[in-house]
Amino acid sequence: MKRTQSSNRLVQWIDDRLPIFSYADQNIIAYPTPKNLNYWWNYGSIAGILLVIMLVTGIFLAMNYQPNADVAFGSVERIMRDVNYGWLLRYLHMNGASMFFIVVYIHMFRGMYYGSYKAPRELLWMIGVTIYVVMMATSFMGYVLPWGQMSFWGATVITNLFSAIPVIGDYIVLWIWGGFSVDMPTINRFFVWHYLLPMILVMIVVIHLWALHVHKSSNPLGIDIKTPQDMMPFHPFYTIKDLYGLSLFMIVFMYFVFFQPNFFGEADNYIPANPMVTPPDIVPEWYFLPFYAILRAIPDKLGGVIVMFSGVLVLFVLPWLDTSKVRSATYRPIFKQLFWIFVANAIFLGWLGKNPADGIYLILGRISTFYYFFHFLVLLPLVGKLEKPKPLPSSIYEEVSKKCRAKED
Amino acid sequence: MTNSPTNTPQEVDGNRRDFLLISTVTLGAAGAAVAAWPFIHSINPAKDVLALSTSEADLSAMEVGQSITVKWRGKPVFIRYRTEEEIQAALDDDQADLKDPQTDAERVQRTQWLVVIGVCTHLGCIPTGQNVGDKRGNYGGWYCPCHGSHYDTSGRIRVGPAPLNLFIPKYAFTDDMKILIG
Numbered sequence: 087m088k089r090t091q092s093s094n095r096l097v098q099w100i101d102d103r104l105p106i107f108s109y110a111d112q113n114i115i116a117y118p119t120p121k122n123l124n125y126w127w128n129y130g131s132i133a134g135i136l137l138v139i140m141l142v143t144g145i146f147l148a149m150n151y152q153p154n155a156d157v158a159f160g161s162v163e164r165i166m167r168d169v170n171y172g173w174l175l176r177y178l179h180m181n182g183a184s185m186f187f188i189v190v191y192i193h194m195f196r197g198m199y200y201g202s203y204k205a206p207r208e209l210l211w212m213i214g215v216t217i218y219v220v221m222m223a224t225s226f227m228g229y230v231l232p233w234g235q236m237s238f239w240g241a242t243v244i245t246n247l248f249s250a251i252p253v254i255g256d257y258i259v260l261w262i263w264g265g266f267s268v269d270m271p272t273i274n275r276f277f278v279w280h281y282l283l284p285m286i287l288v289m290i291v292v293i294h295l296w297a298l299h300v301h302k303s304s305n306p307l308g309i310d311i312k313t314p315q316d317m318m319p320f321h322p323f324y325t326i327k328d329l330y331g332l333s334l335f336m337i338v339f340m341y342f343v344f345f346q347p348n349f350f351g352e353a354d355n356y357i358p359a360n361p362m363v364t365p366p367d368i369v370p371e372w373y374f375l376p377f378y379a380i381l382r383a384i385p386d387k388l389g390g391v392i393v394m395f396s397g398v399l400v401l402f403v404l405p406w407l408d409t410s411k412v413r414s415a416t417y418r419p420i421f422k423q424l425f426w427i428f429v430a431n432a433i434f435l436g437w438l439g440k441n442p443a444d445g446i447y448l449i450l451g452r453i454s455t456f457y458y459f460f461h462f463l464v465l466l467p468l469v470g471k472l473e474k475p476k477p478l479p480s481s482i483y484e485e486v487s488k489k490c491r492a493k494e495d
Numbered sequence: 496m497t498n499s500p501t502n503t504p505q506e507v508d509g510n511r512r513d514f515l516l517i518s519t520v521t522l523g524a525a526g527a528a529v530a531a532w533p534f535i536h537s538i539n540p541a542k543d544v545l546a547l548s549t550s551e552a553d554l555s556a557m558e559v560g561q562s563i564t565v566k567w568r569g570k571p572v573f574i575r576y577r578t579e580e581e582i583q584a585a586l587d588d589d590q591a592d593l594k595d596p597q598t599d600a601e602r603v604q605r606t607q608w609l610v611v612i613g614v615c616t617h618l619g620c621i622p623t624g625q626n627v628g629d630k631r632g633n634y635g636g637w638y639c640p641c642h643g644s645h646y647d648t649s650g651r652i653r654v655g656p657a658p659l660n661l662f663i664p665k666y667a668f669t670d671d672m673k674i675l676i677g
Contacts, residue, residue, distance in 0.1 A: 142534065143534075146534050146537050146538065149537070149538055150537070150541070164541070164543060167542070168541040168542040168543040168544075169537055169541040169542075170533075170536040170537050170539055170541060170542075171532075171533035171534075171536055171537050172537060172541070174533050175533065175534070175537055329519075
């Protein structure tokens with residue numbers, strides 16, 4: 087292992103026993119990064135910072151929140167009205183969740199467009215999908231905690247998904263609830279999970295970064311790093327680029343926090359939970375809508391649940407469904423078009439999830455659901471074999487220099 | 496100025512980069528400090544807690560020699576309807592060797608009523624002496640069972656590790672037989 091370059095005796099003394107300084111130098115300061123990363127590579131660091139914001143706001147919210155069905159709703163209103171800056175903490179946390187999903191979705195789409203999941207980064211991708219799944223579980227349980235109408239009925243509907251499991255389904259739901267309906271034991275345990283899972287999330291993120299730092303970041307050209315000339319030290323080049331992107335992102339985030347704090351929420355969740363009455367329009371949070379549309383497109387209880395979960399799980403095998411050796415969509419003319427159709431279809435599915443599940447919406451939902459799986463299971467393997475990719479540049483350095491020269495002229 | 500791609504930052508324009516670095520770090524640190532305040536302030540007493548900061552006590556049912564305990568801000572307030580002997584003992588001891596010198600007159604609004612916060616000034620235990628049969632210490636006031644502090648009939652510390660007399664809360668007689676604490 088490389089020794090620290092610092093001449094400070096104390097730094098050397100510590101580094102000799104616990105090499106945190108040389109570790110930071112290798113992984114943050116001098117960390118070799120491809121020269122040509124564009125702004126789509128900002129979203130990983132923004133997601134990491136959002137996780138920290140969610141943890142800190144969440145910890146301080148938990149100091150005033152009561153996980154008890156009788157008082158939970160009131161305790162959230164107390165946070166809004168009586169706790170100093172409680173409204174700010176809660177709006178940061180609420181909108182932070184939506185921002186977290188926007189950022190992670192962009193991060194995932196970036197990985198899909200530039201083929202970041204391909205060898206040797208398959209595990210990196212799969213760990214990322216695991217993060218996404220844990221995020222979904224965490225956000226779902228967080229949404230239950232304010233104990234409004236949407237919280238309660240969202241919890242009821244989502245936990246009832248497990249009742250579709252043959253034979254043991256009903257027992258599993260009973261076990262999840264800790265009773266015969268969503269009630270006191272449910273909110274208590276959901277609070278515990280909602281607090282615990284983010285800590286687990288942090289550990290998975292560390293593993294994600296560990297895997298990332300083995301083969302380093304992919305890049306928009308999708309070709310491997312070959313010489314030191316292809317790379318730049320992470321600091322100050324990418325620290326400052328990440329900071330700049332972060333500050334732009336924070337403007338958007340703060341716009342919602344201060345001017346549209348309930349934009350992503352449902353008004354019905356400001357009605358206290360009533361186990362006797364279901365609200366007329368029950369929809370999940372926006373980030374679940376595409377999967378909600380898939381669930382409703384299937385006219386069978388067990389089938390719908392299986393297909394919906396498959397919609398998430400198919401991402402795990404994406405590295406093996408895409409048969410092309412070329413990573414970046416820049417050099418894959420057909421895949422590039424398919425990618426954008428896939429993005430449009432995913433957004434369309436989300437829009438369908440927001441609408442009632444009958445008439446034309448149902449038919450469109452089925453077509454859209456079919457296409458979602460058709461893209462992964464048929465198009466990706468076939469296109470990889472049939473498509474003729476454009477010639478790849480010989481090195482990152484050459485391509486970057488070419489662009490620099492073009493700018494100078 | 497050179498425009499060729501470079502791998503090392505220190506080659507170019509040192510002064511300008513120093514200025515940018517220092518101003519970025521300074522602004523960033525100031526921003527972080529400002530952002531920290533809502534978090535720190537959020538765990539200060541909330542508005543509903545501050546709104547509950549007065550308690551009322553009705554003294555009309557009390558008899559001479561009796562004590563009652565009233566809860567104020569989550570803490571006990573001792574109210575004692577002192578006997579003539581207790582008042583006299585407190586006055587006599589005004590000149591005694593006191594750890595935290597205070598006269599009895601400074602500690603009461605009406606001589607027969609002593610109102611003190613019932614929290615030992617050592618480490619916060621509740622002294623005994625409110626109920627009949629309780630240990631009242633060597634000076635007939637209160638006795639803290641945790642570390643053995645003795646308080647007199649004016650609530651002054653006489654013997655033991657406590658440094659100060661029992662605190663007097665802010666209170667006022669709203670009429671002859673009612674007081675408002677806080």
